[in-house]
Amino acid sequence: QKEVEQNSGPLSVPEGAIASLNCTYSDRGSQSFFWYRQYSGKSPELIMSIYSNGDKEDGRFTAQLNKASQYVSLLIRDSQPSDSATYLCAVRSGGYNKLIFGAGTRLAVHP
């Protein structure tokens, strides 16, 4: 069973701080990794994709991938109350076409 694990939270951070979200996966053959943001009652929105080890930065977001340790993380700098949402980690395994989603981490940014 291919699994993606996330801490359900809530992760509470003050406005302006760095929020760090973590995700581990079980399939060592996984090739593609994604972070989605989902507001309550809405569908997921793609934030970042990462395919190789290291960091990938896009604005206030940085995705980090370590395939040897089988974890992927998302850093949100200068967190804003509008960043409050559930963040879903998704992994695509090498032999599978479908995405495997984690249960999501709820982030709360308080003023």
Add this chain to the structure above:
Amino acid sequence: GAVVSQHPSRVICKSGTSVKIECRSLDFQATTMFWYRQFPKKSLMLMATSNEGSKATYEQGVEKDKFLINHASLTLSTLTVTSAHPEDSSFYICSAEGGGGNTEAFFGQGTRLTVV
């Protein structure tokens, strides 16, 4: 990112009737579309994978005769919930991928189905 349009966004139907949900990729050709179901405060549950021109692949425990999926073209997939019952009430979401090495999946807006 690419745009995926899902319609309707909200539907209320009577028990025993059928409801069709459409998922369209507006600015790219979607070789594969996925249908998910999500319960409150839970993660996405994959129901089926839909490839254009072929039968959908259903996940274990999903009734293929109840949840009919048609992927008639590279830009349209439909999910029909047949003989709906109150326990089918849920948030249904589609996603589409362009394939060809681009493995990012983009989601439709979701459909809130309420069966009364």
